[in-house]
Every structure is written in C-alpha cells, then in structure tokens.
Amino acid sequence: MSERLSAREILALVADGSAFRELPGVMREPRPDGPLGWQGYDASRARAADRTGEQESVVCGTATVGGTRAVLIAFEFGFLGGSLGERTGDRLEAAYHHARAHRLPVVPLVATGGSRMQEGMLALTQLQRVARESALTREAGLPQIAVVRDPTTGGGWATLGAGADVVLALPGAQIGFAGSRVRPAEADPAAYTAEAQVAAGSADAVVRPGELRETLGVWLRLLTTPAQEAPVPHALGAAGLPGTGWEAVRRARSPERPRAGAYLDAYFTRRVSIDGDRCGGTDPDGMLCGFGERDGRTVAYAAQTGTATRPAGYRTAARLIRLADRLDIPVLTLVDTPGAANDAEAERQGAGPAIAEVFGAVAAARVPVTTLVVGEGGSGGALALAAPGNTWATPDSYFSVIAPELAAAILKRRPEDVEATADQLRIRPQDLVELGVVRGIVDAAADRPRP
Template sequence: MTDAMTRAVPRTAPPPPTADWVRCDGCHGLVYGPRYARDLNVCPLCGRHGPVTAHERLEQLLDPGSRADIPTVRTDPDPLGFTDTRPYPQRLALARAATGLTDAVIAAHGTIEGRPLVIIAMDFRFLGGSLGVAVGATIVRAADEALAARVPFVMVTASGGARMQEGVLALMQMARTAQALAELDEAGLLTVTVVADPTYGGVAASYASLADVVLAEPQARLGFAGPRVIAQTIGAELPPGFQRADFLLAHGLVDRIVPRAGLRSILGHLLVVNDRPGEPVEPQPVPAGDDRPASEQAWEVVRLARHPDRPTTSDYVEDLCTGFVELHGDRTGADCPAILGGIAVFGSRPVVVIGHQKGHTTRELVARDFGMARPSGQRKAARLLRLAAKLGLPVITFIDTPGAHPGVDAEEGGQAGSIAENIRLMARLPVPTVAVITGEGGSGGALALAVADRVLACANAVYSVISPEGCAAILWKEPAATPQAAEALRLRAPDLLALGVIDGIVAEPAGGAHTDPAAAAQLLGAALAQALDEVTGASPAERMNRRRGRIRNSGGGT
C-alpha cells in the first residue's frame, strides 16, 4: 500500500446551501428549506426521508472536526471504451461537474460520540451511485484503513447496482469488496451497513448485506432485482411495501429501522464494542434473598416459574444493561419474536445478550409465541453467537421457555437441526458464556441457549426434559398425575445443582421474583457479574477445554 493510499486528507468543501423551499416527493407539500436541512432532509409533514449527499451524510454522522477524508482511488476512466448515447468519459465528466465528486463514494476517518471509525458514504447523484472499479477500490482502501487502525467500519449505501459502462470489471467489484469485508471479519472488527434509499443490485449482493449489523432508514429499499423487473418477469403483482424497510425487517433481512435523527446515537452504542472492557466492578451489597424454592412442592415451583408477572428477558436487560441495541432477523427470511438479542454494556463490559422473551399480558404472550422459538429464532441466536465470537464479546443468555415452538411450519423449517446447530455452536464458542434459567427451562428449546461456561438458575426456576403435563400424559396417562410427575422429574433448582446440571442458584426475593422485580434484578446482576469474572480470567483454550469436559461428564458414564 502506498503512502497516498493511507494518507488522510482534509475534507472537501460542503455542497451549496439548501433552496428556500423544498417540495417533498412523498406528500408533495412545501417545506421551508432551512427547516428541511435542520431536520436532516426529513419531511416534517409526512416523515419521508429525502436523499442526502455523501458529504451531508458524513456531516450528519461524524463528530464536528473529526473528519479526515481518505483519497478516492483513481482508475482507468474508460476500461471498455464504452459508448451508449454518449461516450462513458463524457458521462463521468458530467457527473463530476454536477456533484463535485471524483466518483460515487467518499471515505473518511472520524469519530462518533468520541469513538473512532472509518466510514464510507455513497452518493446516488453520481451515476445512480453505481459500483464501478474506482468505487470498489475506494471501499477496499477504506476497509484496509479500518484494518490498520483496528476500528469499526461503517458503510452508508445508496446505489442502483453495478456500473454497466465498466462491464465485467464492475461485476468483479462485488467479489473485491466482499473479500475486504471477510478480512475485517477475520480481524474481529465490527462492520455496519446503513441502508439508504435505494440500495440495489451488485451493492446489495455484496458489501451492503455482509455487515455484522444492517440498519435501514424508514422506507429504504434493498434488493437484488428491482420491483419492476421482478413484476415483469414473474407476471404477478408484488405485495405492498415489497423490498422496503418494514418488509425487510419482517423478513429478518435487516436488524433495525432507524430514523435519520437517531442514527448517530445507535451507531455510538454499537461502536462501544471496540472499547476495552474496564476493570471488574466491586460487587455492591444486594438485598437478602431466598435461594430455596418458595415451596417444597415441585408443582408449586413450576407455577411460580410460569407466573405472568415474573421478570422477562427484556425486563432484566433494561435493569442490568445500558446502551442495549436490539438486533433482528436470521438474515434468511424471518425474524422470530420469541428470541430477543443484541449488543449491550453490562457493568463495564460490552456483551452480547440473547434470551427467550415471553411478555406479561395475553397480547404480549401471543405476540411473542409464549417464548417458544421457531427455527428462525434459533438461527437469529446463532447469528448473534457468531457475532460475539468474532468481536470477542462475552455472552449472557436468559432462558425462559416452555420449549421450542411445536408446529408444522417449525418442522418444515428444520427445528431439530437448528437446535442441534446451536448446541454445537455454544459448545465450541471461544468467548466467555454465562447462561441463567430465569423461569421455565423447557427441553431442547432451553438447552439451545444453555451450553455455557457457567449455568445458573433462579431459585424458583425449573429445567426439565419435558413439561410435567407432558410427562404425566405419556407415562401416567392421567392429567391428575402432573404434580407427581413434577416431583419425579427433579426439575427444581436444588435438584439441578445436586445433579451437576447447574453451577449455582440465584437468590430471589421472598415469595418469588415477581414480588420485587427490582430486587430480583439486583440479585441476578450480582450473580452474573461474579460468574463472568470467574470465566473471563481463563484463556479461550482453557475455557473451551473445561466446557468440553463438563459436557462429556454430563450424567457420568464416561
């Protein structure tokens, strides 16, 4: 790499001032230009996110005074000698004159909320933001800069696809940029895409979709083929909102929809993963709790574990973590509501948190499938586990599920295989892992998040191969035998500790966690901090060897 490729240069001049009045392309209303600019080109009448230039984008996102541009790569201006209605060099000259840009992307070093990063922003005004050789080379140069500085890499995309005037050489930029992202993966550096409208073709099918986290602006479009081409090809009407942000989120293809005004904050929370974890915090005094089940009768403990007011994963994350950024989707077509996960800070540590999410009301329970994950939920969890491994972040899992989702669609989606993959993945994860059973630990659906360095159970939690009702129906063939089945299964926390299935019991407030959720969270937080301190001190090889040994010895009989 030459000095010219690595040297940061001062930013170029910003674009000219905004016009006095702007007509919104969404609602067609007139908006006062300075207000439109102050609102980051978002219409105050209908909320439509209008286009922004690459320069405007960097001004909006980066801390003032932190921006230092990375030179755009200059390449052969006409590698094919291409002419359509006018020669390609003439098109380039017109685009450069109209935009003041060398090509359709600019790259820069900078900071967001004081945290360093390298960022690229595409500009749709320049030949539709198309991906040509110079664009691909500049993105690779920027990725190399992020690799050298060991900082996160953020990409703001807006493109119609690969540049036709550069033919197969433009096509090869998809492989070129994908390889650059792979090198960042190997180095354990965070990558983030911000999808602006539109992002299509070769950009969507390469670096835009390969980031660890994919954010989308409201109503932004992302896809390989455009909707007009698809509709003409298949001869069918496309569903409402096809390829737009809401559609993408519902189908698990993006992590979040983020209004433009909130992008800086979300990116700031994500960039915390590059921070060095602080020193372990001294344990704080916690209220006295009862580490024994509230009742000696196993069936009564089961009922406590299922209490609708018992804290959920989202409750614990809100109480115990800061800066939580929930990530959605399995990136293959679905987003399971029964699994909640993302990046947060626990104490002084950036962590990945994953858990089953039930809810408290009937509406919440139904919306979350009662915490019963589908295959897409297992795949979402697996994606977050791999992200934790890449970034070197500890993992905390919260387990509270009757079991994996039972249903035809779950079986068609490969439920058994998805659970098996997660069990294998957790067994081999190189980062510290702590799992806590906060309520119900039902069968394989629970185990898929419970193969960890430390496994804890709250005092009134249960963990079993089958529900007491299912056991009674199969073996006793009598629903009235459910309490007897609960006793026989030895599913209470003290039983689990005696069997060597868990490592510790987390005390609860008298009467159960639901009687004082704040105190329950404080007790759980202290237990999690201690467990993380214990497992973080070992090397990855030591942790994995201990975990493997523990799994091999499960139940004895070696």
Template sequence: MSRASARSVIKEIATGFEDLDVPRSGEPEDGPIGWPGYHAAREAAAERSGEDESVLCGTAKIGEVEAVVIAFEFGFLGGSIGQRTGDRVEAAFARATSAGLPVVSLIATGGSRMQHGMRALSQLQRIARAAAGARSVPQISVLRDPTTGGGWATLGASADVILALPGAQVGFAGSRVRPSDAPAEAYTAEAKLAWGQVDRIVQPADLPTVLERWLRLLASPTTEAAEPPGALGSAGLPDNGWAAVQAARSADRPRAAEYLETYFDWREDVSGDRCGGVDSGVLCGFGWRDGRTIAYAAQCGTPTSPAGFRTAARLVRLASRLGIPVLTLVDTPGAANDAAAERAGAGAAIAELFEAVASAAVPITTLVIGEGGSGGALAFAAPGSTWVTPGAYFSVTSPEAAAAILKLPADEVPALADRLRLRPQDLVDLGIARSVVGPARRV
C-alpha cells in the first residue's frame, strides 16, 4: 500500500470515490519558472501513473462515514507538491468545511517540486492555511512511504490523528538531503511513534477498519457531559486519612486501564505530545459508549511527566474543538519532579493542561480513582465536576511531603494524613468532589 497507486489505495479503504472538479490553473508549458524539459517529464509521469497530477482529491465513504479524501500519487513526479497540487488540496479542504465532512489524507510524497522553484514551496503556505481553516472538521493523516518534506510538515504532522504504515520513511529531511551520517532509523514511522509524533502504526490490512473507527469517533459531537464511571473493587469508605492513603496505594486496586475497559464499548488511543515525548503512564484517546463518543485522559498511578501533561492538553483541546465531552481519571502520586522533568518543562506543561481544562468549550467530568497527589493530579481535574471513588484520596501534597515541609518526624505522617482532610468523604464536605460514586455498571 505504501507505494501503490493513489486510486488503488483509495479502493482499499473506501467506496464510491468521486473526484472533485477543480479548475486547472493556467501554467506555462515548462512550469512557472520555465524549467527546461519539465513539460516532457510531466507528460511521461502522466503516462506512467495514469494521473494528471500528484494528488487526487474527492469524496468517498469509509465504512458508513462520508469523508473528503486527499491521496498522493507517488508515481507522478514522486508525489511532489506543485501549483496544481495546492489548487486541489485547497479545494478539498473547502469542500470539507462547507459540507462538514472529515478529511483523510493518504500521503506519499518526497516534498516540493523542484521544477516549480519557490512557487512550489509557497504551496505549503496554501495547504497550511486551508487545513487551519478547516479545523471545525476532523483531520486524519495516513503516512505512507515516503512522507517527507512539506508533505510531512503540513498535512502529515498537523492532523488531529496521525496513523502510519509499517516501515514508512517519515521525516522533514528526505533521504537525498539529510546528513550522510544520520541514522536511517531516525526517519521511520516507528521512530516517530516512539518520539510522540505518530499515534499508531497500522498494518495495511487493518487500515480500513481503523479509519472507520476513528471517523465514527471524531465525527460524533455531543453536548451531553460524560457520566462518571462507577467504582471498581469493593473498598468501603476509610475511617481515617492514613487508611485512605493506604487504600489508594494498594497494588491490588483497579487502575485506569480497567476503568476504561469497563466504561467503553471500544476505544482508540492517541499517543505522544507531538514534540518528542511519550508518557506510558497517561492514557488518552476517544471511546464509544452507549452510541456516542467521549474523549478520555487517564493517569495510571505513576508520576506524570511533562509529555503526559502535554498529551492530555492536546486531547482536551482537540475534543473541545470537535465538540466531544471529556472524561479524566486522576491517579498519580504527583508530577514527575526529577531533573529530566524540569529540563522538559514540567511547569509549562502543567500550565498548558490547566489552561486547556479551564478554557474547554465542552463539559469535562473527572473521577479520582486512586492517588490525587497535589498539582500534578489537580491539573487533570475539572472544577465543579469531580467525583471520587471510596478507595481514593486527594491532597494538597502527600502526607510524607507535608511532614518534610513542616519539619515533622516520620512518625507524624499518619496523623498528618488525617489533618489534611484528604478522605473521599472529606473531599465531598469541602466541596472539592460532588459525591462518592457507587459501584460500576459494565457496558
């Protein structure tokens, strides 16, 4: 599928494809800068590929969801981006916006068309402007082989959800212009996944199903808030603060993954902060429950890194833009506070999530399912819309940290836990939580 023709790739994932009628822009025979032999090269590319440009744009159905499809034809001058490419992509996004249709970009390009000079490079600005103007609709990119240059830096990397085929070459620098000593593995879809720049590697046979699931999820806005999950496990309310802390720290209690599996019929994860980081202790994505979509950002009981906060912020902003309510699950001893976290901008990352939650245009529902350790937990919580399980706690800081700050001996820690009023019932009395949730129902 990576190097297959654009039309064959479309047939693999969609039905009923209809090309958009895009007027041909006037172009001299040898291109906008009079490149010698360009006309002959273009004619040969058309004969070889059966297409008259490097990109096909049209509408089709992926599963039961109608979408605008942008598919690059690598056989036409390496899928390079020229003037007419820009014309078609711009028209595709305009159609998506006017019709309220999601956009799926199937990318295979080496970048800008050298024979068009700066006229080719300037198409990246047109494409970026068109994509930015269509942020009211979901945008999904599929990275084929290769996805380099401006194709990666516009349609590829800017999409809401980024999928990639195994082994695809992905990077801003193409193979002929990168440093000679650069490791080839740095320019792969797998590397981009590890570095938080791709959401998922998808086998070609699975792509139609995965795309249909994503389109169903992202194209299903709703104004109704997510209901909080019920509690898993059989923990009763704790008698004192230290008992609450011990219950939340128990290795046997249910964690975020179990809550998500119980709550949703099915779900799809997003991965990474888009700038080099992945936090495996934060699960983010979109799930299907009772016929509608709910986004989620869930802590898994580990210290949350800057990448975790940035990924959650990215999730909240996307859900807010598409009109999808959000569920957050709080469970962390606190934000990661080692030197690596400080170097990666822990404070700025936490601030980013606080801002995303505070400015969200959709309802956010929070359930505290384990430890609620200080600001690293609070950044995931929705003011006025937070619930708590019987086996959880939420505190200004951990009892141990409070003892250190107040210069108290370690044997004072259990008593401090009580003074901090961190039990589930205390949180309700203080107005931090709306209530303690009852047992979960299985979907």
C-alpha cells in the first residue's frame, strides 16, 4: 500500500510553487442529514470537516504544473473516504465548466472509495454528471490526465480515473472497481494494485511521488503544443536500393537493420508512452505508442517493432490515433511487421476487429498522418497503420500483399520458386513508388524523401 496523501499534500506535490488557486465552492445548501434524512449524517460531515479542514471530499482549483496551467481536482480521502455525493458533484461540475471556459486541461488526482451511501442513489447518479462533464471536455479537445492514488475504487475509478485520456498511478496504490471490503473473499489482492492495472493495460504508467510534478508537466506540455504535421523521418539503415525482391526481403529481415526504437530516438528530443488497450491487454514487444517532442512541438507516434503485432497492439494504436485526432496532434506511424499475429490466442483476442479499429482510426483522422515503412510490410497487418497518400519507404524495406513464402505456398509452387515469386510481387521500394503505393523513398544522407 502506498502512502495516503491528503488533498493539500498531493496539490503541493504537483503544483509549481504556491501557484494553486482554489475555485469558489459552488455547492447547494445542505439538507438536514442529507437528501435521505440519514440519521447522524450531519454529524459525520462535521467530524470530517474538523479532521481534514475541508468542506467536501474534493478540492478544485487551477495551477501551473511544470509550466502548463491546468485545472486540478484533488480528492480528500479523509473526508468520508473521498466519497461522491451531491455537493461533490456540484464542485466537479464547476471545475469542468471552468476548464472548458478557459481552455485548460484537467488533472483529477483521485483517491476515493466510491459513492456516498448516506445519499443513496442520488450519490450514485453523480457518476453520470461526472461522465457527462468528462465527455463534454473531451469533445472540446482538452486533455484529461488522471493520477490515481491509494485507494481509487468504485465509480471514482470507473469515471474520473479509468475514463481519462492518460492514467498515471502512484506505486502500490489500491486501484480497482471493487474495494477491499466488497471483493470476493478468494480474490487475489495483487490484482487490485497500480502495478496490476498497468500490466493489464488499464493504466499507462506507475510514477513515484517525487517524479509526479515533472512527469505531469511533460505530459501536459506535450498534449497542449501540437505540431502542424509530422515530418518524414530520414532513413537510418542501408542507403542503396535492393536489386531483387528477395534481396529486399532479406534486408528488411536483417537483425542489423534499425528498428522502431532507433527511429523514435533519432526523431524526438523526448517522448512519453501510452500503454495498453483499456481492454485488458498490452503489446509492449510489438507496438510502441505515445507522444514526442520535435522542434518544440508535439507529434504522436504508433510504431511497430518488427514482430507479429498482437490485437492489444492494434487497439492501443487505435486509441493513440483517436486521442491525437481529438487533441489536434499530427501522427507518425512506423510500419514494421511480418504481419498480424494469427495464432489461436490472437483470434480469441479479436485480431480482425482490432485491425479494423486501426484502419478506421487512420481513415477517420482529421489530423495529418505520416507513415514510414522501415522494415517488413506484411499484408493487412502492416497496411492498417499506413496513411493513404502519405506513406514513404526506406531503402531497406518492402511492402507485400503477403509474404513471398506464403504466396508461393498458396500458388502451389516449389520452395525454390520463392525468390522468383518475390520478384513477381514487386515489393521493392522502387517498385512501390512506380506502382503508386508509396510516395517516395527516404534518403538517409539528405535527411529528406526522394520521389
């Protein structure tokens, strides 16, 4: 279990200096013992106020975080377990209104046990208010970055936490829909931790408290300073063009060829990653997604790493592209896969629908999408990430309707016919330019594409 910080402590940890300014408390007049007339509720609220110095379970205001101004929503777990009631909903609604009126990102710093039982269903319906405000803020093109603390359970996790664009978690925090008092007796407690949620793709990263301000500052700056477009990266590998189709395949499959990590390092001065498809899966070995800084502005990226891409990788890429589109951030995609994973587990995980998500996200994107084929371009699993009309290739890459070996097998050709089949498929970079599949071949020396 991580250290439980009060609302004021987490605000001091996150905000620059003494920059936090609390928003006026917009709350309805309390009814005696609340809307249900719950005996003793007023006394409980009074004790909570005396103990914490707060009048409700959330403190809302504005501050700069790493130099970027934002609306901060800090939960006070000491006030009735950080629970949500009608007056909590009033404060949250006002905070989101302020964010949209002033075009500010929203940072919920969540620590809550869920909805307030003393207010019954009226407390639970505050989740609908929160979801509505979050949706309106999303439609306004403003980022929401949640920091989930110990504990974050129930509706607070299912709205302000898991519903954010980016989810950061404090180490060891209890995070899950079911709190410790309501989960099954045989449940594994380790499944309800920050680390487990990151592993399951429901949160993006675990961040130590001492690094929180810097990390949030980077995220806020990147998500609010978009570039106009994503320039085409220069090639990092071999410069000469392949003589045959099979040579193109061998060069693309060479273990010495630069992979996605090298291209991203050369392209960005700094970058942060999103991780997970929010459906229980991750594909860290097959797909790298996130946002990076180039020439002081932000470009989003989704990059295949040279392995067979898993369904979770495609869903994460679709999540990244949709988020970038909402925030008006251009996208760079790097294509490098022998194809989509096609084993039985991949089919059970929804390989087809996951690839369809990426095709749809790229097709629907209003922001510029730039694609560079840096290695293998294996069939539809590679094409899903390719921008129509704005795809480029490196000299040590190929793009094919299917792998030459599989093409030969389907055509019932002999194994020794594979190389000739590769030539027939016309998969070399120069073939792709001639066919109009790619716009040009990137020149390693000149740092610009050549048509």
